[in-house]
Amino acid sequence: xxxxxxxxxxxxxxxxxxxxxxxxxxxxxxxxxxxxxxxxxxxxxxxxxxxxxxxxxxxxxxxxxxxxxxxxxxxxxxxxxxxxxxxxxxxxxxxxxxxxxxxxxxxxxxxxxxxxxxxxxxxxxxxxxxxxxxxxxxxxxxxxxxxxxx
Amino acid sequence: xxxxxxxxxxxxxxxxxxxxxxxxxxxxxxxxxxxxxxxxxxxxxxxxxxxxxxxxxxxxxxxxxxxxxxxxxxxxxxxxxxxxxxxxxxxxxxxxxxxxxxxxxxxxxxxxxxxxxxxxxxxxxxxxxxxxxxxxx
Numbered sequence: 001x002x003x004x005x006x007x008x009x010x011x012x013x014x015x016x017x018x019x020x021x022x023x024x025x026x027x028x029x030x031x032x033x034x035x036x037x038x039x040x041x042x043x044x045x046x047x048x049x050x051x052x053x054x055x056x057x058x059x060x061x062x063x064x065x066x067x068x069x070x071x072x073x074x075x076x077x078x079x080x081x082x083x084x085x086x087x088x089x090x091x092x093x094x095x096x097x098x099x100x101x102x103x104x105x106x107x108x109x110x111x112x113x114x115x116x117x118x119x120x121x122x123x124x125x126x127x128x129x130x131x132x133x134x135x136x137x138x139x140x141x142x143x144x145x146x147x148x149x150x
Numbered sequence: 151x152x153x154x155x156x157x158x159x160x161x162x163x164x165x166x167x168x169x170x171x172x173x174x175x176x177x178x179x180x181x182x183x184x185x186x187x188x189x190x191x192x193x194x195x196x197x198x199x200x201x202x203x204x205x206x207x208x209x210x211x212x213x214x215x216x217x218x219x220x221x222x223x224x225x226x227x228x229x230x231x232x233x234x235x236x237x238x239x240x241x242x243x244x245x246x247x248x249x250x251x252x253x254x255x256x257x258x259x260x261x262x263x264x265x266x267x268x269x270x271x272x273x274x275x276x277x278x279x280x281x282x283x284x285x286x287x
Contacts, residue, residue: 011211026161029153076211083209112156116164124168131251133209137241 008075009052016065017047017057018122021088025115029108034099037111041092048085052078055085084121084129088114175270178280184264187246191262195231200265200284202230203256205249208238216253216271223274229285257281 021040028037047055091114098106117128186203194201202220206213217234224232237244237252247256255272257265257280266280 026157029157029160032153077208077214080209080211108153108156112160115157115160116167119161119164120168120171123165124172126168126171127211130207130209130211134207134237134241134244134252135250137207137238138245140241 007078009058009078009081010066010072011074011076012069012072013052013058013061013066014076014081015122015125016061017055018118020057020060021118022115022122025111025118028095028111029115032099032104032107034096034107037092037099037107038096040114041089041096044085044089044092048082048089052081052085080127080130080133083133084117084127087129087132088117091117171270176268176273176276177270178266178268178272178276180266180280185262186256186258186264187243189240189243190235190247190256190258193233193235194258194260194262195233196260198224198231199229199260199286200231200281201258201260202232203258204232204234205237205244205247205252205254205256206234207236207252210252212271213253216255219272219274220255223278227278227281227285230281257284259284 021043024036024040028034028040043056047058052058091110095107095110095114098104098108098110100107120126120128190203193203202224204213204216204220206217220232224230235243237249247254251269253269253271255268255277257267257277259265265284268277
């Protein structure tokens with residue numbers, strides 16, 4: 001079966017990024033320092049909207065980690081990863097706004113949600129944002145406003 | 151301080167969810183034996199006794215992995231075929247099939263009846279064992 005050629009990456013890169021994201025989000029929860037969460041939001045935004053090649057964590061992986069690992073033929077499609085980064089971006093923005101405007105509870109909840117997703121991805125390779133896609137799409141039948149179809 | 155507790159709690163809960171999801175992943179379920187809709191019937195291989203209909207979306211990283219396993223399994227097993235349906239722009243079909251996540255794989259016989267389904271990336275051996283009674287070869 002021939003399939004359209006889609007951009008792909010070494011799957012260990014996103015796993016590495018997920019661990020870094022997990023560490024950053026834990027630090028945000030520990031310190032409550034919103035500029036750190038804002039920086040993470042920028043990282044998410046670069047990965048989601050500019051492309052994974054522009055993600056700072058991806059660059060760290062390519063420069064410092066990948067040369068130390070054996071090369072692999074295994075590849076992963078970029079589209080699900082970018083979608084998940086966009087979901088992370090949404091949570092990070094809400095969290096940053098929460099912390100920065102004094103709604104600390106909102107900041108904590110949004111950061112914890114992003115942390116749960118990042119940790120599931122890092123430790124289990126389970127992409128929550130990707131799984132949510134189909135559910136969101138099903139919701140969009142009854143409520144067109146929630147639609148994620150582009 | 152509250153933040154620290156939330157961080158620990160979140161990691162614990164996410165860890166638990168991860169373990170449960172991993173355990174459920176790839177398990178063969180035989181509860182639903184309804185006849186599949188025409189959209190699914192259309193992709194069935196007429197020469198095969200059983201077609202593995204993989205349901206995918208664009209935003210699905212493990213679908214690729216599942217595709218490799220299922221295509222190889224169908225290739226090496228007589229009477230078994232593999233087909234792929236992209237649900238990305240067909241949420242109404244996902245709803246009719248009661249599919250909540252991708253990949254989900256339906257094993258459908260030549261009459262269009264669903265034999266079993268697997269959520270997540272299928273495990274080769276358990277899937278093949280469950281299909282054996284439906285394959286003559």
